Amino acid sequence: MSSETTPSNRLAKEKSPYLLQHAHNPVDWFPWSQEAFDKAALEDKPIFLSVGYATCHWCHVMAHESFEDKEAAELINRVFIPVKVDREERPDVDAVYMKAAQIVSGRGGWPLTAFLTPQKEPFFLATYIPKKARFPQNGLMELIPKIERLWKDDRQKVRQSAEAILQALQNADGDTGGHFPDEALLKQAADDFRQRFDQVHGGFGQAPKFPSPHNLIFLLRYSRRTMDPEILKMATQTLRAMRLGGMFDHLGFGFHRYSTDKEWLVPHFEKMLYDQALLSLAYLEAFQTTGNSFYADTARETFSYVLHDLRTPEGVFCSGEDADSEGVEGKFYLWSESEIRSLLTQEEAELFIRAFGVKSAGNFKDEASGRLTGENILHRLTVSDAEMAEALNMDTDELREILRLAGHKLLEARKSRIRPQLDDKALTDWNGLMIAALAAGGKVLEDESYIEAAEQAADFLLDQLLDERGRLLHRYKDGESAISAFLDDYAFFIWGLIELHRSTGNEARLQSASRLAGQMIEHFWDAERGGFFLSADDGETVLLRLREIFDGALPSGNSAALNDLLELTFMDQNGTFKTKADELISAFSGLVSRHPSAFAWYLCGLDTALEGDTAGQNRKSSS
Numbered sequence: 001m002s003s004e005t006t007p008s009n010r011l012a013k014e015k016s017p018y019l020l021q022h023a024h025n026p027v028d029w030f031p032w033s034q035e036a037f038d039k040a041a042l043e044d045k046p047i048f049l050s051v052g053y054a055t056c057h058w059c060h061v062m063a064h065e066s067f068e069d070k071e072a073a074e075l076i077n078r079v080f081i082p083v084k085v086d087r088e089e090r091p092d093v094d095a096v097y098m099k100a101a102q103i104v105s106g107r108g109g110w111p112l113t114a115f116l117t118p119q120k121e122p123f124f125l126a127t128y129i130p131k132k133a134r135f136p137q138n139g140l141m142e143l144i145p146k147i148e149r150l151w152k153d154d155r156q157k158v159r160q161s162a163e164a165i166l167q168a169l170q171n172a173d174g175d176t177g178g179h180f181p182d183e184a185l186l187k188q189a190a191d192d193f194r195q196r197f198d199q200v201h202g203g204f205g206q207a208p209k210f211p212s213p214h215n216l217i218f219l220l221r222y223s224r225r226t227m228d229p230e231i232l233k234m235a236t237q238t239l240r241a242m243r244l245g246g247m248f249d250h251l252g253f254g255f256h257r258y259s260t261d262k263e264w265l266v267p268h269f270e271k272m273l274y275d276q277a278l279l280s281l282a283y284l285e286a287f288q289t290t291g292n293s294f295y296a297d298t299a300r301e302t303f304s305y306v307l308h309d310l311r312t313p314e315g316v317f318c319s320g321e322d323a324d325s326e327g328v329e330g331k332f333y334l335w336s337e338s339e340i341r342s343l344l345t346q347e348e349a350e351l352f353i354r355a356f357g358v359k360s361a362g363n364f365k366d367e368a369s370g371r372l373t374g375e376n377i378l379h380r381l382t383v384s385d386a387e388m389a390e391a392l393n394m395d396t397d398e399l400r401e402i403l404r405l406a407g408h409k410l411l412e413a414r415k416s417r418i419r420p421q422l423d424d425k426a427l428t429d430w431n432g433l434m435i436a437a438l439a440a441g442g443k444v445l446e447d448e449s450y451i452e453a454a455e456q457a458a459d460f461l462l463d464q465l466l467d468e469r470g471r472l473l474h475r476y477k478d479g480e481s482a483i484s485a486f487l488d489d490y491a492f493f494i495w496g497l498i499e500l501h502r503s504t505g506n507e508a509r510l511q512s513a514s515r516l517a518g519q520m521i522e523h524f525w526d527a528e529r530g531g532f533f534l535s536a537d538d539g540e541t542v543l544l545r546l547r548e549i550f551d552g553a554l555p556s557g558n559s560a561a562l563n564d565l566l567e568l569t570f571m572d573q574n575g576t577f578k579t580k581a582d583e584l585i586s587a588f589s590g591l592v593s594r595h596p597s598a599f600a601w602y603l604c605g606l607d608t609a610l611e612g613d614t615a616g617q618n619r620k621s622s623s
Contacts, residue, residue: 015477016086017423018054022063026073029084032093040081040118046151046158047116048080051097053088054423055270055322057329058128059111064327065131066140072131075141079148080115087112088319088427089475091486092535096169096542101125103168115147120543121162166543173546177529178590180582183610185589189596189603190222190231196597197234201263202241208268210258211242211275213282214555218600220285221607232289239286242279243298246377249333250356251411254305255279257323265379266364269330269420270323274554276306277433284437284444299441303450306434312426314464315456316476317434319427322420332417334364334375335410343413348406351392355403357382425477428465429488431457433554435496443503451503458500461493462512471519484539487532487557490520494564501571510571517568520561521580530587532558549588555601558584562605585609 010030012023022029030036040047050067052059066072076082087094087110094112100122102108108127115124124147132139138146150158193215196204203209216235223232242248245264247256255275256267280299287295310318325332337360341349357363362374385403389396435454442451465473465481472485472493497513500506523536526547533545534557549558565581568574585606592599 011084015425015475015480015482016054016089017421017425017477018052018056018059018086018088019084021054022067022084025063025067026070026077027067027082028073028077029082032083032085032090036081036083037118037120043081045079045081045118046123046147047114047118047120048076048082049085049097049112049114049116049122050082051085051087051094051112051114052110053086054421055272055320056110057268057270057323058109060322060324060327062111062128062130066129069131072140075144079144079151081118088423088425089483091488092540092546093542095534095546095548096544097122097125099172099546100165100169101127103172104165117158117162122165123158123161125165170544173544176549176591177587178593180586181589181593181606185593185596186222186225186603186607186610188593189600190219190226190228192595192597193219193234194230198262202234202238203259203262203264204238207262208258208260209262209264210553211247211255211279211282212551212553212600213275213278214551214559214601214604215597216282217285218604218607220282220289221604224289225607235282236286236290236292236295239283239295239298241381243283243294244380246379248298249305250378250380251407251414252305252309253301254309255302263381265381266377267330268323269333270320271305272320272553273306273310273317273427273430274433276302276310277430277437278554280437280441284440288444296445300445300447303438303441307453310422311453312424314460315453316426316460317431317457319423319425319430321422325418325420329367330364330377332414332420334373334377336362336374336376340410343409344406348402348409351388351399351402352406352410355383355385355388356380425475427489428461428472428474428476428485429492431461432489432492432494432496435461435493436499439496439499439503451500454496454500455504458493458496458509470515471523472516484536486536486539487520487524487534487561488554490516490524491532491557491560491564494520494568495560498564498567498571510568513564514568514572514574514577517564517577521576525580526587530583532561532584549591549599549602551599551601556599558588559599559601559605562602563608566605566608581605581609 011019014020014031019031085093097114098108098112101112104125111128113126113129114122116122130139131141133142193204216238219231219235241264245259247259247264247267254271257270257272257275258268260266260268280302283295283299306317312318323329337353337358340353340358344352356378358376362372362376364373364375364377365371366373385400386396389399435457438450438454442448465476467473472489473481474483474485474489494513494516497509501509524532526533531547533547535545547558548556550556551559562581562584565577569578569581592602596603
């Protein structure tokens with residue numbers, strides 16, 4: 001369908017790669033805008049809100065099944081005003097409705113599907129919904145007519161649902177404060193991790209397993225505080241398993257999003273910038289803690305991927321790469337035994353197949369049928385170089401060189417494949433994390449090129465992502481800087497500037513960090529309860545201003561801000577920063593004490609605060 005005739009051409013004017021993926025759907029999408037809500041009020045229709053992101057596999061599945069389907073689109077268009085949101089561009093919108101979904105159902109994820117009143121109030125929330133019913137789940141074709149009847153014939157029930165959800169949202173962000181915690185809270189978190197640790201495979205709990213690097217950094221720091229070898233083992237065993245398993249791209253480097261199984265073999269194949277940044281920081285911390293070069297090498301490999309594949313010509317970093325290529329998740333990364341043999345010499349193939357766990361029947365299963373596909377995820381979970389070399393009576397270095405050359409050949413062959421889509425927007429918050437990782441890596445690994453890359457990215461953000469007031473903006477794409485910054489933009493970019501100052505001694509970086517911290521306090525601080533709101537005092541309020549402290553895939557903005565304020569206190573002796581840090585710790589201590597291991601980066605800040613100025617000075621002279 002041409003852009004002239006497609007009703008959803010409003011998305012064709014957007015910059016978001018995710019919204020552009022939907023620009024030619026038969027669904028009559030609006031971007032998040034007052035125009036959409038005015039139209040909903042005028043026509044007395046509910047809103048169909050769909051939130052996702054460009055590299056999201058299940059977002060693609062729902063799009064192919066329903067949003068690209070004429071029958072489903074006609075039903076959506078008849079009953080709703082459809083609104084499409086990129087969660088990475090609008091984390092404030094995503095945060096409110098995701099929290100509502102978690103309150104209602106106890107689970108979340110993307111795509112997020114929400115039905116709203118024209119006043120933006122949710123009355124039904126779900127994640128992925130198939131087109132047709134799959135027991136026990138309703139499909140869109142069955143669900144939407146029920147919603148239509150409810151909207152027309154029982155509006156009071158809609159209102160009751162919306163009011164109950166809104167009340168639950170307000171209560172969820174209620175008073176969470178308490179006293180200033182002591183070291184017992186750190187021990188409580190460590191003991192919780194100890195209870196959930198998988199002694200066999202590493203990681204915590206069962207499948208799926210997420211990297212959660214901030215958890216591992218907390219454990220590494222707590223192991224140094226207590227000299228507890230079991231705590232150290234939990235962190236290092238997990239870091240080794242992630243690097244050796246299928247979650248790591250053994251040819252092109254970099255980490256996939258998470259492991260779908262408990263063994264760390266089968267990844268969800270998308271690659272996100274924030275994972276590369278946070279995991280690099282975790283491996284650097286493990287190297288500093290243990291002195292084992294394995295962790296340093298992993299950080300170098302991850303930096304290599306980011307600098308080669310995610311860096312733009314301007315020196316900032318793209319958001320990530322899709323899990324899918326040619327409509328198939330993981331296709332770019334999988335190998336059959338026959339293909340490997342066709343590309344390598346016999347000796348190379350035999351050694352590579354043995355080293356990387358390649359099987360004739362494959363080790364990757366079809367998602368729908370559960371049957372082996374003949375394709376393999378490369379991994380190093382079963383045998384080490386030293387074990388292989390000893391079994392084959394080879395020199396370990398000789399074996400490694402053969403495997404390196406074989407891997408290079410396969411990487412060159414992989415370049416002829418259709419690569420997953422690159423999400424090339426640059427986000428201030430995720431770039432801040434990458435700046436922090438590269439700056440720390442440059443100092444720890446004594447590689448000036450990493451610091452230079454961090455400097456270039458920081459300069460770009462300070463030049464291109466400040467508005468006329470000197471306030472941060474959130475997103476850069478195709479020459480356009482837009483969207484007022486959120487708490488995470490400030491907290492993560494300040495983190496990056498602090499690491500740059502630590503690695504270079506450049507006072508201008510410290511001054512920029514302090515100035516932005518002042519803005520963060522001025523525009524995001526909750527004067528009544530303490531802590532920071534996600535959105536600024538002069539930005540759009542989506543139902544209500546949320547404060548977030550829970551550390552999910554990334555540390556929360558409040559956790560990062562806490563660590564920033566403490567580091568700035570040590571660096572420039574600003575009493576305001578110390579006062580706010582103490583108030584922030586107290587503001588969330590009641591909530592954190594209920595399940596402390598869910599707030600690992602906050603606990604890293606608490607650890608710093610409890611150790612006082614000595615800890616800050618030690619970090620200033622180390623990582």
